[in-house]
Amino acid sequence: MLALLPPDMSAEVFAALIGTSFATSTLTAAFGIGGGAAMLAVLASLLPPAALIPVHGVVQLGSNAGRAVLLRPHIRWSLAPAFLVGSLIGIALGGAVALRLPPEAVQLGVGGFILWSVFAKPPAGLARWSTLAGAVSSTLTMFFGATGPFVAAYVKALNLDRHGHVATHAALMTAQHLLKSLFFGIFGFAFAPWSALVVGMILAGLAGTWAGRHVLNRFSDPGFRKVLNLMLILLALRLIWVGLRPLLGA
16 A cells, blocks of 8 residues: 555545545535635645646546536537637646746736626626637646636536536536646656556545535525535635735735
8 A cells, every 4th residue: 555655645645635535526516616726725735846736637637527427418518629729728828838927916817807707797708708718727727726716707607507517617627637637747747656646536536526416416506506606706715815915925
């Protein structure tokens, strides 16, 4: 067992990360959002910085793919081609340029956009901006990691039912995390030492997705939208606070 652990990781930390994957996947499958950001926060405290975004990306790939498969009849497939094109552009931009942007500026910008998506009436054309949504979110994910709330704000403009929202969000995030993981692999990140952890977290995430799906089935569409808006607001306020802290000297 110890031979399968990533470098300098204890069995206790390994088990904690497996449990985290189950819990966060349950959260995302139930409400369509929140799990990726929560997982990133836990990983940031337990993994070395160089491994944080690559490992988070490949685990999220597995979790989102499992959720998309379980809910595949509800996916709005027509969005996929344009979003994928935008994601390819965004991954390239993120790898080449976005790392130079101040993290606090990104956090404030994303947080502000999410709050706008909740409280303002989105313009009629927002639902058609699949390529732009893919490009912006994929650029941000290369250095920010969890951009699920940004994509969720875009999907929210489509006014889908609760199953359609969760399924479509999962499919778009699967495409984004797949491209990101391929990028890190091509440019030298060694996934092999982390393979046991990644596989364990993906399997735990699939179990969490199954559990969260049953929670989702208990919600009505209006109830789901209220919870989704609340989670978007809380995540946006957290992003804005984290972005303001360096500027305020906190």
